[in-house]
Amino acid sequence: AQKVTQAQTEISVVEKEDVTLDCVYETRDTTYYLFWYKQPPSGELVFLIRRNSFDEQNEISGRYSWNFQKSTSSFNFTITASQVVDSAVYFCALIRNAGGTSYGKLTFGQGTILTVHP
Amino acid sequence: EAGVTQSPTHLIKTRGQQATLRCSPISGHTSVYWYQQALGLGLQFLLWYDEGEERNRGNFPPRFSGRQFPNYSSELNVNALELEDSALYLCASSLGLVSQPQHFGDGTRLSIL
Numbered sequence: 001a002q003k004v005t006q007a008q009t010e011i012s013v014v015e016k017e018d019v020t021l022d023c024v025y026e027t028r029d030t031t032y033y034l035f036w037y038k039q040p041p042s043g044e045l046v047f048l049i050r051r052n053s054f055d056e057q058n059e060i061s062g063r064y065s066w067n068f069q070k071s072t073s074s075f076n077f078t079i080t081a082s083q084v085v086d087s088a089v090y091f092c093a094l095i096r097n098a099g100g101t102s103y104g105k106l107t108f109g110q111g112t113i114l115t116v117h118p
Numbered sequence: 119e120a121g122v123t124q125s126p127t128h129l130i131k132t133r134g135q136q137a138t139l140r141c142s143p144i145s146g147h148t149s150v151y152w153y154q155q156a157l158g159l160g161l162q163f164l165l166w167y168d169e170g171e172e173r174n175r176g177n178f179p180p181r182f183s184g185r186q187f188p189n190y191s192s193e194l195n196v197n198a199l200e201l202e203d204s205a206l207y208l209c210a211s212s213l214g215l216v217s218q219p220q221h222f223g224d225g226t227r228l229s230i231l
Contacts, residue, residue, distance in 0.1 A: 033217055043206060045222035052217065091161065095216050104151065104166040104174045104216055111160065 002027045002094050002102060006109035013082055014117050021077040021112050023092030029053075031097040034068065034075045035106070039089040051075065052097075082116045089113050120145065122223035124209050130229045131199050139194040139226045143211030149173075150192040151212070151220055152184060156205035164207075167192055168214050196228070204230045 003026040013019045036048040051068050059066050063080045079086055092109045096102050123142045131137050143150050152164040163176040167186035181197040206227050210220035
């Protein structure tokens with residue numbers, strides 16, 4: 001079975017601070033995909049990034065960056081120079097690239113509530 | 119491009135009633151997924167439909183059911199509603215491959231009185 005753990009329940013920062021959201025996962029599969037989603041107060045889950053298990057290259061998109069380390073089963077997300085608009089719940093998720101009872105199912109972490117104060 | 123649309127936004131029912139939630143996927147997407155986000159329980163996978171067929175379902179009782187129509191839109195039906203069914207129900211769509219990102223709608227907030 002798959003499991004995703006986001007140990008940080010809530011994080012509070014002041015605008016312009018950098019913040020890292022941690023994600024640790026468990027899976028027996030060798031091929032899988034990892035995702036980050038943002039859920040603003042409106043409720044919609046917004047897709048941020050996908051990473052496959054064979055691609056450990058880090059990625060940067062504007063103020064967002066992701067660090068994937070297969071050796072530690074971690075997929076951490078850093079926001080540089082945070083802004084009030086970054087306030088949301090952030091979810092890390094995993095999906096296996098194979099059949100079985102988990103086929104097609106995104107396994108989510110419990111989410112991290114990020115509050116950025118002005 | 120229109121995103122995933124869900125209706126209604128809010129739904130209020132009483133115990134024992136039946137609820138129907140609707141979802142229209144992004145144009146070109148053949149897969150529709152349903153998730154339940156209940157307070158304190160996180161996001162739980164409910165159902166996956168692709169090309170009109172149910173491909174997988176999560177650990178939910180049979181009173182949770184659904185279908186996918188030829189135009190790829192989907193309905194989620196919940197029978198014999200119970201208080202613990204109160205949750206945000208999120209629909210997502212994708213291109214049908216598990217590697218493709220699932221794109222979510224705004225959800226339907228179901229409240230059971």
